[in-house]
Amino acid sequence: MEIFKYMETYDYEQLVICQDKQSGLKAIIAIHDTTLGPALGGTRMWTYANEAAAIEDALRLAKGMTYKNAAAGLNLGGGKTVIIGDPRTDKNEEMFRAFGRYIQGLNGRYITAEDVGTTVADMDLIYEETDYVTGVSPAFGSSGNPSPVTAFGVYRGMKAAAKEAFGTDSLEGKVIAVQGVGNVAYTLCRHLHEEGAQLIVTDINKEAVNRVVEEFGAKAVDINDIYSVDCDIYAPCALGATINDETIPQLKAKVIAGAANNQLLDTKHGDIIHELGIVYAPDYVINAGGVINVADELYGYNRERALKKVEGIYDNIEKVIEIAKRDGIPTYRAADRLAEERIERMKNSRSQFLQNGHHILSRRNGR
Ligand SMILES: NC(=O)c1ccc[n+]([C@@H]2O[C@H](COP(=O)([O-])OP(=O)(O)OC[C@H]3O[C@@H](n4cnc5c(N)ncnc54)[C@H](O)[C@@H]3O)[C@@H](O)[C@H]2O)c1
Numbered sequence: 233m234e235i236f237k238y239m240e241t242y243d244y245e246q247l248v249i250c251q252d253k254q255s256g257l258k259a260i261i262a263i264h265d266t267t268l269g270p271a272l273g274g275t276r277m278w279t280y281a282n283e284a285a286a287i288e289d290a291l292r293l294a295k296g297m298t299y300k301n302a303a304a305g306l307n308l309g310g311g312k313t314v315i316i317g318d319p320r321t322d323k324n325e326e327m328f329r330a331f332g333r334y335i336q337g338l339n340g341r342y343i344t345a346e347d348v349g350t351t352v353a354d355m356d357l358i359y360e361e362t363d364y365v366t367g368v369s370p371a372f373g374s375s376g377n378p379s380p381v382t383a384f385g386v387y388r389g390m391k392a393a394a395k396e397a398f399g400t401d402s403l404e405g406k407v408i409a410v411q412g413v414g415n416v417a418y419t420l421c422r423h424l425h426e427e428g429a430q431l432i433v434t435d436i437n438k439e440a441v442n443r444v445v446e447e448f449g450a451k452a453v454d455i456n457d458i459y460s461v462d463c464d465i466y467a468p469c470a471l472g473a474t475i476n477d478e479t480i481p482q483l484k485a486k487v488i489a490g491a492a493n494n495q496l497l498d499t500k501h502g503d504i505i506h507e508l509g510i511v512y513a514p515d516y517v518i519n520a521g522g523v524i525n526v527a528d529e530l531y532g533y534n535r536e537r538a539l540k541k542v543e544g545i546y547d548n549i550e551k552v553i554e555i556a557k558r559d560g561i562p563t564y565r566a567a568d569r570l571a572e573e574r575i576e577r578m579k580n581s582r583s584q585f586l587q588n589g590h591h592i593l594s595r596r597n598g599r
């Protein structure tokens with residue numbers, strides 16, 4: 233991978249490689265764009281096949297956060313970290329504290345939180361070293377685990393997408409196929425069950441499946457059968473790239489609305505489902521509840537206020553559908569347009585001169 237060429241193509245700002253021999257920390261912090269504010273994005277811990285794959289993932293995910301934060305209306309840019317390692321066996325206290333010191337060194341340009349492979353306990357360790365971390369334990373006045381709030385946002389966004397497809401946002405009686413019933417989807421299933429939806433679920437983790445079968449009367453199917461089940465809504469909540477050439481012909485759903493990041497294998501798959509008349513709730517718009525929630529910490533965390541903002545994911549999905557119709561484009565492109573237009577507007581409005589504390593005149597006056 234030609235790093236500078238890649239960064240230039242997608243206009244990345246910064247890539248930081250952190251190494252701490254004693255703790256085994258190998259982290260890559262990618263900052264994509266800070267036009268709207270400091271870059272906020274989680275820390276992923278994963279066993280990458282090689283270093284290039286880790287760098288590529290950090291860069292790709294950081295750009296995703298720029299779009300997610302912009303579309304969500306947050307005054308935050310996009311960044312992400314990946315830590316190379318197995319989250320089940322390779323974590324230690326020194327590692328997250330060393331990582332916290334690296335974040336501190338960026339002096340607020342990057343703020344972290346949870347992502348795949350990291351937990352509230354890990355954020356608490358980072359917090360020992362820096363203030364630039366969110367998703368810290370509620371005991372510290374922080375917001376804790378973002379997953380239940382992400383689930384609430386997905387539920388709200390799903391209702392908005394359902395309204396477009398079925399003429400009503402009620403999910404009562406709707407059959408919803410949920411792929412992966414982990415942290416986010418467990419709470420999502422609870423909301424859906426409470427509204428009277430019928431759930432069909434799958435997961436490679438049998439315990440997770442049994443929990444939603446027992447608690448919410450879900451029907452379990454094999455992992456390969458989730459695409460072709462008779463359903464109204466398909467909710468991808470496990471992996472990325474599940475909307476692809478192989479799965480699209482199997483889908484019977486009229487709506488795709490789920491928590492997973494990067495659901496489309498390729499943008500062409502967004503075009504195909506659009507042509508098929510499937511209402512697609514773009515992944516980074518519908519799953520922004522977690523980041524909206526942790527971002528609220530930057531104002532002094534207030535759960536009620538955060539949930540109110542997350543409720544607005546309904547309106548945001550409506551807005552994306554409206555742009556898609558207005559411009560005759562698929563919803564995934566409408567979401568990009570929403571984010572890009574906001575960044576551009578802010579870029580232009582900030583071009584006005586405003587003196588700040590670091591202006592050259594303040595040095596001349598000896599201050
Ligand atoms: N947690 C958040 O706040 C948040 C925020 C935004 C986006 N997301 C995205 O949402 C998705 C779910 O996040 P999570 O925190 O619930 O993760 P999780 O790991 O708790 O849950 C994912 C579940 O998917 C299952 N799974 C893995 N491979 C599978 C397969 N092939 N078929 C079926 N099930 C499979 C896992 O066993 C697990 O139970 C991820 O893609 C994540 O990036 C999460």
Ligand SMILES: CC(C)C[C@H](N)C(=O)O
Binds near residue numbers: 300367
């Ligand atoms: C900041 C985090 C809560 C972000 C979350 N991991 C996401 O992908 O949206």
